Amino acid sequence: MTELARQEELDVADDLGVELVRTIRLLAKAKAKLSSIPGSADHSSFPIIATLVCEGPRRTSALAEALHTEVSTISRQTSALVQQGLIERQADPNDGRACLLAPTAAGRELYELARQERNRWLAATLRDWDADDVERLIGLLTRLNIDLADNLGASHDPTRQGEKA
Template sequence: MAPNSSAAARPRAELDLADSLGHELVRFIRLINKAKSQVSKQGPDGIERAAYAILFTLIHEGPQRTSRLADSLHAEISTISRQSSSLVQHGLVERQADPEDGRACLLAPTAEGLRVFEENRKQRNQWLAEVLEDWSEEDRQNLNRLFGRLNTGIEKHSPQLADAQAPTAAPAKGATA
């Protein structure tokens, strides 16, 4: 988050509102992290929860090399290699020959990997629906619209944070993590 040189020229009320939003965003991130930590470190199938990020990335961005996954997930190649091996052993990911370089391999989700992805997605959606169940339909729609707008604003002002594969509009059903 690079400081903007025009920040000093912003009205006090605008900065106070930004401060309040910043507080709520930090609170949100802490709550999400707590919710994630309540789920065991390993899923019922013995796979590290962190390994699912690989599966999700492969589903969204397509087959790719371990090195590209490591870059995309900001992780060490050794970590990605260990986690992807577990996913391969459990039949969620498969290795394929790289069509551009026969000496290399790509990791790709299997049909079982897609099924597990969808099951995790359904569980997440059920949880979110429960969290928002006492909100009006209008409030839920506004939250979704404003969250998308916030993410677009962050990407616009910090292009290095933008996901190259992020949809610019609402993602198609079945295409979200």
């Protein structure tokens, strides 16, 4: 590869980086707005509920791995969610000494409310887009997420397991 071609790739990466940072900021603002649903969990804890709803009960360590975070962080967040009645601890049928975390009915209801609110917001945001452009965006984001996970060496990506969070 020539130095010019390499520089062109870096220039394109810079343009993409600028737009990704802008997207992340706007999505963070939207996430804060959408997390104001009455009865909702702290928006940083919501991925826990979504993962448990979409993938089923799991141990704290497996949840931490799925969410690419530390066990201590998940432990603290799940304790709060248990106190709020959004998730519960269940005996692990494979190991009586361990417990699994699972969403409660209230947690599932909250997940659905948040998902519906997010979907209404996205539909309103994209209402003037051509259907083909929306499909193309979905395909490109899916591809980007797969490549990001691969490049990060992510052993597990819950979004690739049918998560609709």
